[in-house]
Amino acid sequence: MKNRSALGIIFLTVFIDLLGFGIVIPLLPSFSVSELGMSDFMIGFTVGVFSLMQFLFSPVWGALSDRYGRKPILIMSLTGSAISFFLLALVFSGIIKSVLLLVLSRAFAGVFAANISAALAAISDVTKPEERTKGIGLISVAFSLGFVFGPAIGGVLSESFGYGFPVFVAAGLSLLDTMLCIFIFRESLPKEIQIRNRETKFKIRVLDLKLISDVIKDKTIGKFVIIFFVSVFAFSNIFGTMQLFAERKDGLNLNQAEIGYLFSFLGICGALVQLVFLKLFKKFFTEEMILIVGCLIAAAGLYFIGYSTTVVMLLTFLFVLSLGNGMGNTVSQSLLSQNVSPDRQGTILGINQSLGSFARFLGPTWGGFVYQYLGYKSPFITGGIVMVLITIYSYKVLRKVR
DSSP states (O other): OOOHHHHHHHHHHHHHHHHHHHHHTTTHHHHHHHTTOOOHHHHHHHHHHHHHHHHHHHHHHHHHHHHHOHHHHHHHHHHHHHHHHHHHHHHHTTSSOOHHHHHHHHHHHHHTOOHHHHHHHHHHHHSOGGGHHHHHHHHHHHHHHHHHHHHHHHHHHHHHHOSHHHHHHHHHHHHHHHHHHHHTOOOOSOHHHHHHHHTSOOOOOTTOHHHHHHHHHOTTTHHHHHHHHHHHHHHGGGGTTHHHHHTOTTTTOOOHHHHHHHHHHHHHHHHHIIIIIHHHHHTTSOHHHHHHHHHHHHHHHHHHHTTOOSHHHHHHHHHHHHHHHHHHHHHHHHHHHHTSOGGGHHHHHHHHHHHHHHHHHHHHHHHHHHHHHHOTTHHHHHHHHHHHHHHHHHHHHHTTOO
């Protein structure tokens, strides 16, 4: 793997960014209920609107990073994240108590959340195809570690200092991340590719339905995009509802700090998958088989979360879910990247991240809806069923590959 310094900075950038995101995740549902009196469905929508905006704008940032380089896009997105966290902190601290500003702050954050697709494209710039899974796994580790420390920090700080303080901390972390990118990160996309891409007549649109359709229909890469989309939808069911499930008075009855630790545990499991389990599985199985098995394992873990009556049971099923999700999502993105030409990495990975973001909007929205109208087990049961279906699809389209 070449350019290790670039990989290190990309890792640090994503880690700090996800640390700030992780701080907010366990706080949003509880604050929305206790301070703003929002419904379960509206909470799911607020969690999901971030990803809805990502869906609309990630392809734009991905295509722009192909034309003008990864660094300026990363700087723009991180600056936007810092501003959005500051707006959110105004709501959480009670300075401006507004449901509208809460939703707008999350939407604004989603518009500028281009750092992941740009980071993935930068990983592709500096790794060989056979090393792509390892490189993308590095991003997954940064994700996981962000969720190890972020929710724990958010839960503990909110218990001690109130809801607003940890969100101001998240805003400060985003500013730090921006400075690191400005002064340390070196552009990874060669200048000649940027110039060649700027000379093309390909138009950049906020929502290019034809391009999305062409990518999905492509026989080489479309299947990986579909698998990633459905897997993300099923997994993201838990982000608007697991907090509500865990704090139920007639259930586990956990407080904010304890819920933060749950998400931290999920992050630890995700890091272990990338650092230990995925490497082990690659010694014995093809990447296609790892993807299929990962989807099946995730289905089991997600389905049985809703039946957890003790913390030990919940932790067990969260580990199973994290194992399957880490295997499936990392490998699906790696296989997609391996089948895309160097000058189109930002564009295609941007489309993939865009559709993944749309899935992250649909997942929490769906989860909040069925939680409110069908019961607290419903988000996990329906998510598990969806993962069984995508496992069958994955087996059908990948079993004869290689």
